[in-house]
């Protein structure tokens with residue numbers, strides 16, 4: 001961020017907003033740490049981002065609850081994290097933009113044409129395949145709008161569990177035939193940022209990475225950035241020592257819960273949930289669900305809604321009941337009785353068929 | 368199907384079927400065994416030895432004099448394995464939650480580190496016992512497919528549980544699903560393999576003790 005900034009560059013924008021290089025570097029240092037990059041990368045990132053033109057971003061919202069947008073707008077203003085949104089050019093976002101109707105759609109078309117092949121497409125919400133009429137924007141079905149907008153995108157960031165894996169709309173019985181972005185788009189790099197909603201700093205971190213390197217961060221098998229989704233909540237949970245010592249809360253308000261013991265027995269899904277909540281936390285690092293006394297519900301995992309009851313411990317059966325076992329025991333006993341009856345009648349028949357051999361008969365045979 | 372879906376299936380329908388086969392199978396086998404019956408023994412007992420059956424349950428569970436020296440691997444390995452397995456099944460907190468959800472009964476758990484140690488002991492014991500079985504000419508001769516099957520069925524849940532806990536080989540969620548599948552395999556086959564001794568061992572020890580008591584060879 002040196003002297004003369006390119007017009008339209010991020011650096012210029014920062015200067016206009018009175019952000020000092022020191023403040024900006026601090027932000028970049030936090031980001032590099034978050035992205036698990038070497039510390040030296042902070043200045044490289046600062047340099048790259050300040051030189052970069054404001055990245056054109058088109059944000060499409062499909063079958064969603066706006067929670068993802070709510071989350072990202074709380075990436076803690078007035079801290080610098082929030083600024084990343086002043087640093088990008090959010091050309092279309094129908095909740096945040098002022099324009100509406102035809103003008104809004106026009107803005108999207110303009111951005112697509114003006115930044116062909118370069119814009120970043122962010123999607124939240126799932127796409128209904130059951131009937132195009134289930135969800136439309138300006139008379140365009142979600143499916144058509146996604147295909148059209150994805151065509152010229154440099155990369156796609158699917159934010160929220162709906163866009164990444166189908167989320168709530170896809171939960172059994174999936175009435176709208178909801179699918180994820182990755183189910184439809186196969187020929188573009190897609191970064192999945194799941195969570196219901198995702199952590200704001202994870203969203204901004206992914207954007208910072210894209211602005212710095214012009215490519216997407218290293219992803220895991222489910223398309224998630226490894227730096228944020230590399231470990232389970234359980235492995236990073238501050239209540240973990242209690243889990244290992246076998247100290248558990250049995251109810252939400254017992255003595256153990258007040259002491260902050262492990263929430264496994266109350267249904268915590270932390271052991272099978274990959275996310276950064278336990279380390280980055282929420283609301284400017286204030287807390288996260290487990291810290292506030294509620295187990296993790298596993299909201300960033302695919303199909304978590306259908307992964308058994310939220311308040312049943314992970315090691316409990318999803319649907320087995322004692323009555324079911326009683327029925328099985330009765331059926332087994334009945335089969336056992338039938339076999340016994342069969343065995344006994346075979347024995348009785350053998351006994352009845354048994355003929356006594358007399359000594360005379362044996363002697364006759366010998367001759 | 369992603370890993371969590373697989374785990375949900377393992378905790379859901381797969382577990383239900385395994386439990387149904389297990390419970391029905393155990394009931395069936397017990398009825399079948401008891402249903403065989405015995406001819407009434409009309410002879411007067413040789414010795415008057417009340418409780419011989421019950422005593423035998425205890426005495427047969429301990430090595431007779433001199434045998435511990437002659438067969439240390441069999442005895443010590445056997446005890447270590449069975450105790451380790453017992454601790455792992457009944458004293459690991461998540462397992463107790465399983466039993467609590469099915470029966471309503473709960474009891475205190477041991478720390479993960481202790482359970483972990485007993486699992487390692489059980490796995491090592493199983494390995495040693497297999498090596499011994501293969502190297503011991505008499506044991507090898509006596510071993511059938513059923514023995515090796517029982518060994519494998521017992522090992523898999525221990526191994527997958529250990530690997531899941533320590534994040535070895537496979538991703539945790541997937542390994543946890545594998546752990547459940549291995550337990551389900553064990554449950555479904557237990558009533559129909561040598562592993563049924565879980566239920567029949569003390570019954571047969573009692574019967575042996577009692578019948579021999581009557582014949583004058585009291586325990």
Ligand code: SF4
Pocket residue numbers: 233234235237238239240241243261262263264268269270271290295296
């Ligand atoms: S509260 Fe949840 S994530 Fe934390 S240690 Fe317990 S089970 Fe693991």
